[in-house]
Amino acid sequence: MTRISFGRRRFAVGAAAGVAGLAMPAIAQNEPIKVGVIVPLSGPAGPNGQVVAGAVKVAAELLNAKGGVLGRKLVVIAKDDESTPAVGVTRANEMVAEKVAVVIEGWNSPVTLAMQPVLARADILDITAVSKADPILSGQGNPMAVRINSSNGQDGAVCAEILLNKLGAKRIGFLTQNDAYGNGAQQVIEAELAKIGKPWEKVVVEQFPFKQTDFRVSLANVKQAKPDAVVAINAAESSGMPALIQQYRQAGIEGTFVAAVGTILPTVFRIAGEATTGIVSADIYFPDLPPFDKIKENLEFVEAYRKAHNEAPDKGAALGAAALEVWASAAAAAKSLDRKTVAGAIRGGKVPGTILGDLSFAANGQAQHKHTIFKVVDGKTAKIEAVT
CATH class of the missing domain: 3.40.50.2300 (Response regulator)
Structure with a gap:
């Protein structure tokens, strides 16, 4: 062996x-x-x-x-x-x-x-x-x-549901990883927002590379735009996403932090801790639920x-x-x-x-899933509750 x-x-x-x-x-x-x-x-x-x-x-x-x-x-x-x-x-x-x-x-x-x-x-x-x-x-x-x-396509509909129907956001910002994943996710979310038909406005978009960990300049721009909610699309769950969450709180941005589907993992809780409290997101798997x-x-x-x-x-x-x-x-x-x-x-x-x-599985090979929308109620203990 x-x-x-x-x-x-x-x-x-x-x-x-x-x-x-x-x-x-x-x-x-x-x-x-x-x-x-x-x-x-x-x-x-x-x-x-x-x-x-x-x-x-x-x-x-x-x-x-x-x-x-x-x-x-x-x-x-x-x-x-x-x-x-x-x-x-x-x-x-x-x-x-x-x-x-x-x-x-x-x-x-x-x-x-x-x-x-x-x-x-x-x-x-x-x-x-x-x-x-x-x-x-x-x-x-x-x-x-x-x-x-x-997929981004499946997740986009869930994010749009969170933003318009769960949060009632009208001024929406994006913090987007600048690659096929991040840009594709944002594009789908915007398309799904349009399908719902409720009024909303894209007030700020800040892009960043996958390996970035310092978001202070971008977050200053986000704060100035005064969004009701900000969608964070960051696949670096062991570095970039925890840093983004902590710096978002430090910047004093009032808009709800909406994390892209599947990005709030145990590594994020371990690093960002209490700063994750209040985040809204969704996922497809919870081992004990x-x-x-x-x-x-x-x-x-x-x-x-x-x-x-x-x-x-x-x-x-x-x-x-x-x-x-x-x-x-x-x-x-x-x-x-x-x-x-x-x-x-x-x-x-x-x-x-x-x-x-x-x-x-769909004919194109995509697995079919049911998403659960949740809110982090205690970042220190990684406690979440379903949003109905």
């Missing part, structure tokens, strides 16, 4: 041999199936990517305890994309050389979009765990795309993850683990590891018995 270090975390990677696979060449019958994971393991999103990679490993161990996939054990190979598209392409080519059966990837949308053509040309199934940009499912980079997380507290597969995963990491899994962890579950279930149903065959068993269908429940 080898060990791979991810920052301060260490995850064991098993290499046990499995029994004969179904319809596999004789040379591969006793070999483990290689599962590639490409996420940021260093830099601003490193802690979040480490959680995803660790969760995939936990899911692999649970599957191996039940006999693996097609009678073969799974071995996880994790690589650091450094939140950089060029590095992601290099890591994708390395996974091709490793002859992995599937790659679970994606925290940053620009990295996912850069890697897609590489993996598609190599005929490797590519499942996006987290990255949200809508072009990921356009079919251009990867005609067999599958995404577990909600309905309906997940009644899903057998989720309870099994939460217990295994707590045992491995001494903490509850966050949404990123659940998405990484669910990505492996979805692939394994589809491969078992199709009795094949062929990329197109397995993708065909996912896209436009339903995959039962995952951490997220019975998961339905």
Whole structure:
């Protein structure tokens, strides 16, 4: 057994041999199936990517305890994309050389979009765990795309609901990450606001790069615009988003801080603490809340993850683990590891018995989710309450 270090975390990677696979060449019958994971393991999103990679490993161990996939054990190979598209392409080519059966990837949308053509040309199934940009499912980079997380398109409607129907905001500002994820999210939110038909005005837009942590100049401009609510779209949940929240409070901005869907994670609470109180947002997974507290597969995963990491899994962890579950279930149903065959068993269908429940997928490979809107009522204890 080898060990791979991810920052301060260490995850064991098993290499046990499995029994004969179904319809596999004789040379591969006793070999483990290689599962590639490409996420940021260093830099601003490193802690979040480490959680995803660790969760995939936990899911692999649970599957191996039940006999693996097609009678073969799974071995996880994790690589650091450094939140950089060029590095992601290099890591994708390395996974091709490793002859992995599937790659679970994606925290940053620009990295996912850069890697897609590489993996598609190599005929490797590519499942996006987290990255949200809508072009990921356009079919251009990867005609067999599958995404577990909600999309910018799905999230935009929820954000518009929060802004106009829950908060009654009329003067709205945006703090937007200047890339495919951030700009795409803002564009969709604005389109959904227009659909609702209530009057509103865009009073300020401030853009920033993914790695930025000093927002004081931008926040001075936001304060001057006097918004009723400000949408913060920042995927650097271990650095940029906590800094943005703290500096927002220090600036004394009165408008409600509305965090983009899925960006208020445990790392944000740990760093920003009390400053998160009052934030309104939404998400698709809560390990201990309905309906997940009644899903057998989720309870099994939460217990295994707590045992491995001494903490509850966050949404990123659940998405990484669910990505492996979805692939394994589809491969078992199709009795094949062929990329197109397995993708065909996912896209436009339903995959039962995952951490997220019975998961339905649109024809373009997008998982379907129900969002829960919440407000942070105590940032010190990470206490939230549903907004109805």
